[in-house]
Amino acid sequence: MQTYITRLALTSVIAATLVGCTSMKTMEATGGSLSDGIIELSYTRSPSETSKFDEQDALRTAIKRCKAWGFKTADAFSGVQTSCRDSVDSRCDVYMVTKKYQCIGKN
Numbered sequence: 001m002q003t004y005i006t007r008l009a010l011t012s013v014i015a016a017t018l019v020g021c022t023s024m025k026t027m028e029a030t031g032g033s034l035s036d037g038i039i040e041l042s043y044t045r046s047p048s049e050t051s052k053f054d055e056q057d058a059l060r061t062a063i064k065r066c067k068a069w070g071f072k073t074a075d076a077f078s079g080v081q082t083s084c085r086d087s088v089d090s091r092c093d094v095y096m097v098t099k100k101y102q103c104i105g106k107n
Helices: 002-019 055-068
Strands: 023-025 028-033 038-045 051-053 071-076 081-088 091-106
Touching (some): 038 055, 055 091
Antiparallel strands (some): 028 038, 081 091
16 A cells, blocks of 8 residues: 555656646747738747747737837737647657737738
């Protein structure tokens, strides 16, 4: 019984450690279309990495880019797209996570 409790405790510690390994990423402008008023922001991650980004920080970046194009603000499309950026032997080594934003309100 004590071995079971020891294993359970060890498993809990490992699980808590893994959950704490989510990395925060910074979105950067990687594409878009002035004529369509679309901004694309992206970050990269490894296959084993759990990551997320600050939605409000990304929106501020998109708004800044849209204002540079003569728009008033930006609105986020729902969801993100994940694609393989670098692969070796049919195995993806680097993923690119992209979110699109629509520029709104031409000045």
